[in-house]
Amino acid sequence: MSQGETVGPLDLxxxxxxxxxxxxxxxxxxxxxxxxxxTVPQYSCLEVLSQRPGLSNAxxxxxxFVTRQSMxxxxxxxxxxxxxxxxxxxxxxxxxxxxxxPAGRERLRAASxxxxxxxxxxxxxxxAAQRGRxxxxxxxxxxxxxx
Numbered sequence: 166m167s168q169g170e171t172v173g174p175l176d177l178x179x180x181x182x183x184x185x186x187x188x189x190x191x192x193x194x195x196x197x198x199x200x201x202x203x204t205v206p207q208y209s210c211l212e213v214l215s216q217r218p219g220l221s222n223a224x225x226x227x228x229x230f231v232t233r234q235s236m237x238x239x240x241x242x243x244x245x246x247x248x249x250x251x252x253x254x255x256x257x258x259x260x261x262x263x264x265x266x267p268a269g270r271e272r273l274r275a276a277s278x279x280x281x282x283x284x285x286x287x288x289x290x291x292x293a294a295q296r297g298r299x300x301x302x303x304x305x306x307x308x309x310x311x312x
Contacts, residue, residue: 183306190287197279201272206231206239208280211248211265211273219262248272 175181194205203211209229214220220228226236240263243249248269251262265273288296 186287190283193283193287194280197283198276201276201279203272203276204239206235207243208273208276210236210239210243211269211276214249214263214265215270215273218264221262225263243269 172178172181191205194208198205198208206229210225213225213228217224217228222236222240223233225240226233229236229239231239240249240251244251246268247266249263250266251264288299291299
């Protein structure tokens with residue numbers, strides 16, 4: 166498409182439909198996580214920390230797709246609820262590495278099951294092979310724009 170051309174009908178725009186899907190997923194996850202008193206960024210933070218313990222605020226922010234300032238609020242809230250722990254002083258440099266507490270791991274187990282159910286509902290129209298292809302294609306889209 167050259168400059169000056171329009172996108173065309175929105176329901177035929179991959180970018181628009183991708184954004185609609187992402188918004189629908191976020192809304193469904195927010196609704197499903199509400200009984201656990203978790204937001205999507207809080208859940209995402211717990212999930213990332215379970216797989217990569219000890220990340221700094223900045224590393225977590227990048228992994229969860231929020232600003233450092235927002236991640237600071239997320240971490241503070243999780244820490245106040247006893248789900249995450251951070252040292253009061255940095256072991257080296259300025260980074261305060263975060264880790265899950267036992268309560269955080271327990272909350273994450275419940276949240277992960279809920280999120281898996283939401284994803285399964287979203288992917289219900291697809292066969293296993295189609296799910297694999299979708300994942301592959303989305304990764305290719307990301308790679309194409311990240312180069």
